[in-house]
Amino acid sequence: MSEEIAFSREELLICVLARLVQGARHVAVGAASPIPGSAALLCQALEPADTRVTLLHSRRYNQFTDGARELFDCAGQGRIDRFFLGGVQIDGQANINLVGTGQYPQLERRFPGSFGSAYLYYVVPRVILFREEHSPRVLVPQVDFISAAGVSPPDVYRPGGPYALVTNLCVFLFDRARARFQLASVHPGHSVDEVHDQTGFEFDCPAQVPQTPTPEPQRLALIRSVIAGRIAESYPQFANRVFATAQPADTAL
Amino acid sequence: MSTLTLDELATHIPSGCLLAVPPDYSGVAMAATRALIQHKPQGLRVLCVPVGSIQVDQLIGAGMVDSVEAAAVTLGEFGLAPRFTAAVQNGSLTVKDTTCPAVHAMLQATEKGVPFMPLRGLLGTDILAHRDDWKVLNNPFAERPDPLVLLPAVQPDVALFHAPMADSEGNVWIGRRRELVTMAHAAKTTLVTVERIVEGCFFDDEQLAAGVLPGLYVSHIALAPRGAWPLGLGDAYAPDAEHLAAYARLARSDDGFADYLARYVLTPVEA
Numbered sequence: 001m002s003e004e005i006a007f008s009r010e011e012l013l014i015c016v017l018a019r020l021v022q023g024a025r026h027v028a029v030g031a032a033s034p035i036p037g038s039a040a041l042l043c044q045a046l047e048p049a050d051t052r053v054t055l056l057h058s059r060r061y062n063q064f065t066d067g068a069r070e071l072f073d074c075a076g077q078g079r080i081d082r083f084f085l086g087g088v089q090i091d092g093q094a095n096i097n098l099v100g101t102g103q104y105p106q107l108e109r110r111f112p113g114s115f116g117s118a119y120l121y122y123v124v125p126r127v128i129l130f131r132e133e134h135s136p137r138v139l140v141p142q143v144d145f146i147s148a149a150g151v152s153p154p155d156v157y158r159p160g161g162p163y164a165l166v167t168n169l170c171v172f173l174f175d176r177a178r179a180r181f182q183l184a185s186v187h188p189g190h191s192v193d194e195v196h197d198q199t200g201f202e203f204d205c206p207a208q209v210p211q212t213p214t215p216e217p218q219r220l221a222l223i224r225s226v227i228a229g230r231i232a233e234s235y236p237q238f239a240n241r242v243f244a245t246a247q248p249a250d251t252a253l
Numbered sequence: 254m255s256t257l258t259l260d261e262l263a264t265h266i267p268s269g270c271l272l273a274v275p276p277d278y279s280g281v282a283m284a285a286t287r288a289l290i291q292h293k294p295q296g297l298r299v300l301c302v303p304v305g306s307i308q309v310d311q312l313i314g315a316g317m318v319d320s321v322e323a324a325a326v327t328l329g330e331f332g333l334a335p336r337f338t339a340a341v342q343n344g345s346l347t348v349k350d351t352t353c354p355a356v357h358a359m360l361q362a363t364e365k366g367v368p369f370m371p372l373r374g375l376l377g378t379d380i381l382a383h384r385d386d387w388k389v390l391n392n393p394f395a396e397r398p399d400p401l402v403l404l405p406a407v408q409p410d411v412a413l414f415h416a417p418m419a420d421s422e423g424n425v426w427i428g429r430r431r432e433l434v435t436m437a438h439a440a441k442t443t444l445v446t447v448e449r450i451v452e453g454c455f456f457d458d459e460q461l462a463a464g465v466l467p468g469l470y471v472s473h474i475a476l477a478p479r480g481a482w483p484l485g486l487g488d489a490y491a492p493d494a495e496h497l498a499a500y501a502r503l504a505r506s507d508d509g510f511a512d513y514l515a516r517y518v519l520t521p522v523e524a
Binding site for chain 2: 031032057059064065066067068069072073076098099100104105106107108109110111112113114115116117118119120121122123145146147148149152153155156157237
């Protein structure tokens with residue numbers, strides 16, 4: 001094994017998400033998503049001619065000019081091929097809940113709402129679910145409210161859907177035909193047993209589960225030198241906490 | 254063109270009206286919202302286009318809102334909207350949950366003067382299950398089964414937002430924030446606050462004209478420098494992070510919210 005370079009949890013996750021995004025022509029990233037945003041910018045830095053990135057809450061990286069509707073119109077035409085969604089709860093059929101827990105409508109805990117998930121989950125070919133917290137209260141047998149359904153009956157027009165689920169512990173890939181997650185890799189420092197203990201839904205688990213690759217040294221350097229400055233435009237507090245970017249913008253270039 | 258004071262503008266938002274408001278990045282008329290809270294109309298039905306901000310949280314906290322239609326209500330990076338969350342959890346607020354493109358589509362139907370718009374997605378969600386006003390029909394052009402959600406046109410009584418500038422003929426420059434245009438096209442009355450009013454006509458300059466909402470759609474304008482504060486406005490000013498964090502903390506309790514109102518809303522302050 002070559003010499004290990006120390007990396008943070010965020011840097012590992014950026015590299016994990018970037019591998020899932022790679023090959024996309026156009027990746028879009030919604031609100032409150034500094035790690036997915038960094039991953040998208042990393043892919044663009046690696047293949048600038050082939051990767052278009054839209055960060056919705058950026059000025060520089062949001063080039064829509066037709067108002068808030070344009071993201072959805074663009075996605076509806078198949079012009080966006082990766083998007084990220086999260087969930088207050090995510091279940092084993094990849095249903096996601098962004099509305100709250102308890103009996104709707106008078107919920108025990110209300111969260112902001114479904115945003116564009118009820119549409120984008122259906123039309124973006126590969127939606128990557130990303131939720132850092134990996135616990136039985138997040139990864140549940142059945143969500144309390146379906147903001148967006150994991151799978152649809154065959155007569156429903158659905159070019160899009162869930163592709164993978166990434167957490168602090170592992171990567172799952174989603175099999176749409178079987179409506180089940182399969183454990184694809186476990187992050188360094190964590191175990192398959194821990195994933196079983198912390199997951200509230202059933203999933204497929206091969207006999208040998210690989211470890212999630214550590215960040216490629218070249219990419220790690222690129223994240224620290226270039227991506228940190230670029231993500232700071234949208235997420236100055238995140239960039240400063242993770243990369244200690246005192247000054248925002250592309251000063252590293 | 255004559256402008257109104259914020260106080261006069263607020264009188265055009267009557268009790269029980271359907272009030273359309275923009276998301277936090279688009280130009281939220283916060284100064285006008287403070288004037289509105291002083292007037293305290295009751296039973297507002299708020300349509301968030303498509304996500305509600307601190308503005309909606311304050312209107313809910315002030316006890317002025319019966320129902321909210323929104324894809325989300327949030328303080329963004331400052332966390333959950335505390336008054337919204339509390340009102341849902343104690344059952345005092347009706348929420349019509351929706352999804353962002355559905356809000357846009359329902360306004361676009363009104364823009365076009367057609368009764369409904371179809372939208373992909375939504376099938377199999379609990380959003381759809383709880384919307385008695387939406388219908389699922391089969392695509393009449395398809396040879397095979399192709400179910401599709403139909404959304405009725407929505408016409409806000411009032412659209413309220415803040416923009417960088419108006420000209421002396423009542424045209425408003427919104428730049429690329431075209432969800433404001435959709436709102437204004439669809440609403441019966443459009444109320445706009447602006448940072449400044451400039452002499453002349455934006456249509457004399459083609460570069461400016463591309464980002465203009467014509468006065469045709471604008472009912473009233475009020476001048477409100479820093480009128481989006483504590484939210485930001487485009488490249489003019491950033492959100493006031495310290496103030497928003499303080500609000501998020503204070504508004505967690507009824508007493509804290511009352512304190513906030515007393516300090517920043519009921520006693521007018523300069524931003």
